[in-house]
Amino acid sequence: MDNHWSDSATQGMDELDKLVYMSRLIGADPSLVVWGGGNTSIKVPERNFRGAEVPAMWIKGSGSDMKSMVRRQFPRLSLDDILPLFERESMPDEDMVAYLEHTLMDPGSPRPSIETLLHAFLPFMCVAHSHADAVVALTNNQDADSILRRVYGDDIAVVDYFRPGFHLSKLVRLAVKESSSISGVVLVNHGLFTWGDDTKSAYDRHIDLVNRAEGFIQNGNKSVFGGWERNPLNGEERRRAAARLAPTIRGLVSRQQKMVLRFDDSDDVLEFIGSREGKRLSGIGPATPDHLIHTKRKPLWLEVADPGDAEGVRAGLEEALSGYSEEYAAWYRECTSDEHPMLDPSPRVILLPGVGMWTTGKDAQAALITGDIYHHTINVIGSAQANSEFTSLTAQDAYDAEYWPLELYKLTLAPPEKELARKVALVTGAASGIGKAIALRLASEGAHVVVADVDAEGAKEVSEAINSSNGLNRSVSVVMDVASEESVARAFQDTRLAYGGLDILVSNAGIAPVGAIDELPLSQWQRSLDINTTGHFLVAAEAVRLMKEQDSGGSLVFIGTKNVPAPGADFGAYSVSKAAEVQLARVLALETGQHGIRVNVVNPDAIFQGSKLWSEEVRQERASAHGVSVDDLEHFYHQRTLLKTQVRAEDVAETVLFLASERSSRTTGAMIPVDGGVREAFPR
Numbered sequence: 001m002d003n004h005w006s007d008s009a010t011q012g013m014d015e016l017d018k019l020v021y022m023s024r025l026i027g028a029d030p031s032l033v034v035w036g037g038g039n040t041s042i043k044v045p046e047r048n049f050r051g052a053e054v055p056a057m058w059i060k061g062s063g064s065d066m067k068s069m070v071r072r073q074f075p076r077l078s079l080d081d082i083l084p085l086f087e088r089e090s091m092p093d094e095d096m097v098a099y100l101e102h103t104l105m106d107p108g109s110p111r112p113s114i115e116t117l118l119h120a121f122l123p124f125m126c127v128a129h130s131h132a133d134a135v136v137a138l139t140n141n142q143d144a145d146s147i148l149r150r151v152y153g154d155d156i157a158v159v160d161y162f163r164p165g166f167h168l169s170k171l172v173r174l175a176v177k178e179s180s181s182i183s184g185v186v187l188v189n190h191g192l193f194t195w196g197d198d199t200k201s202a203y204d205r206h207i208d209l210v211n212r213a214e215g216f217i218q219n220g221n222k223s224v225f226g227g228w229e230r231n232p233l234n235g236e237e238r239r240r241a242a243a244r245l246a247p248t249i250r251g252l253v254s255r256q257q258k259m260v261l262r263f264d265d266s267d268d269v270l271e272f273i274g275s276r277e278g279k280r281l282s283g284i285g286p287a288t289p290d291h292l293i294h295t296k297r298k299p300l301w302l303e304v305a306d307p308g309d310a311e312g313v314r315a316g317l318e319e320a321l322s323g324y325s326e327e328y329a330a331w332y333r334e335c336t337s338d339e340h341p342m343l344d345p346s347p348r349v350i351l352l353p354g355v356g357m358w359t360t361g362k363d364a365q366a367a368l369i370t371g372d373i374y375h376h377t378i379n380v381i382g383s384a385q386a387n388s389e390f391t392s393l394t395a396q397d398a399y400d401a402e403y404w405p406l407e408l409y410k411l412t413l414a415p416p417e418k419e420l421a422r423k424v425a426l427v428t429g430a431a432s433g434i435g436k437a438i439a440l441r442l443a444s445e446g447a448h449v450v451v452a453d454v455d456a457e458g459a460k461e462v463s464e465a466i467n468s469s470n471g472l473n474r475s476v477s478v479v480m481d482v483a484s485e486e487s488v489a490r491a492f493q494d495t496r497l498a499y500g501g502l503d504i505l506v507s508n509a510g511i512a513p514v515g516a517i518d519e520l521p522l523s524q525w526q527r528s529l530d531i532n533t534t535g536h537f538l539v540a541a542e543a544v545r546l547m548k549e550q551d552s553g554g555s556l557v558f559i560g561t562k563n564v565p566a567p568g569a570d571f572g573a574y575s576v577s578k579a580a581e582v583q584l585a586r587v588l589a590l591e592t593g594q595h596g597i598r599v600n601v602v603n604p605d606a607i608f609q610g611s612k613l614w615s616e617e618v619r620q621e622r623a624s625a626h627g628v629s630v631d632d633l634e635h636f637y638h639q640r641t642l643l644k645t646q647v648r649a650e651d652v653a654e655t656v657l658f659l660a661s662e663r664s665s666r667t668t669g670a671m672i673p674v675d676g677g678v679r680e681a682f683p684r
Contacts (some may be wrong), residue, residue, distance in 0.1 A: 041113075643676045
């Protein structure tokens, strides 16, 4: 591991800026901390609200991510109020958290780290803590005591595993008191603490101790998982197998609460799950309690004869997931004091030898975090096996970590989930116009959105805009020509791999050729049918197949047109093909209701903004048909409505949101106009 400290970069910084700098250096290395792990602090004199200079400590705020820390994420606390706590015999977690709130020197500060007392009790200017994979690997094995002595000699103190809080803080302080010459403290199953008289020396010591652990591991046994037992399928076979299985897995793990999936077939995952020892090692437990919060105590290992046999794997999936949940419930009953109800017993990590790993989460980012953490678990297991035999938390310690009241309390602080949270939507023709507005609106209500369009660049831009506004991994773009069966199938495979399934389909893509029936070339007539009718058939068929595999219902929304009930002259190819689309939707409502799938239609009219449907040719033809100039065409359409108003793409998106959401959970087979009131389109 390289030491990235730069004296020139820190020149002129105050102490808090140096703490931010050091925190980012540690946070930037995933082998040290991942996704909110670790913490850092400094102790410096500060002026209190009365202007008196007092000893104070800046420490990482709870829930902050070290790789992106900024000054405001470090609350400032009064050490004069904290240090007397060391004399106490005990202090419950809830009392400690409440007490620390009173020591904050700045109203409105973030909650300080749960390890605040540990930092405060150590009599050093700067303290750094990480969950370094290499150090954890030295402690998570049967020979930890002897290995730690071989690596570090008397340069560190070792403290047995205890959950963060008052007791652990006091133990670490006592260990340092007894060995004043040590450079750091290793916490079993947890990580490393170092310190110094300034931020640089605390960081230097940290990197040095981690490097010593890494050097020892590199000299160990290289065949850590016992060699290959099952070789992986080739790349394309793996993707096909994973795509076929993902909706079934998603449906089964979403029975208590809907989950988003992420598929991963990285080399280290394939080696681990294809090894002779992988299954046994995966069942031992997590690398650290911080990991367990995301991954649960152990993954689900799927044992199948042929991973490429989708039907065979599906047949065993329900039994395997049921067995996992029963085992989880038995563990819960064995360890619980009945203080907290049992959490969702479904796995967060699913391993299928020969194919790869799925991770689950409330959204794609949570699933990504779980996946990243399990990569580190594999690394820690391998590093521990290199010199001994991997071990983990006891069953009770694992329970106490997952059901830690402070972690459960954090869940209550989360903001309410948005209307479409945990759901996946696919919108066709989403690079512009109505489709783009719908994609943006669904994303704003929490949906993960697959932006599909034949315009690859346009779809990518919309997807990037969604991610910029709503968070990373909230959207992906796929190239889809709705008239091509192969293109549609490929886009749906990408959707299955990206999120594991689909809850909402908005079938929107369309074209609008103009011309009288007796003058229209057959090629334009056929192209209109290919896109405006067959395109909806191909997309809907794929969506329905997926939703049936998922077995958790769904919503299909077709974007029709005012021309269905009120066709226009010289617009025959469009009107006929869109009428067939609407009839397709009605038939689908009849066929899919028993599966909990709802099918509805929105009929907009004359949406000009950003629409590729209204090409210059279409504008000129429609203006001529209505006897107005091209410049007056939009005004003409607005004025012909009963409401005398412009109908916007956003108006259509609002109706789609209603039909996609649970607000319309009792509605299927409906056709809703969004046209400002065109009397000719009234049902009759």
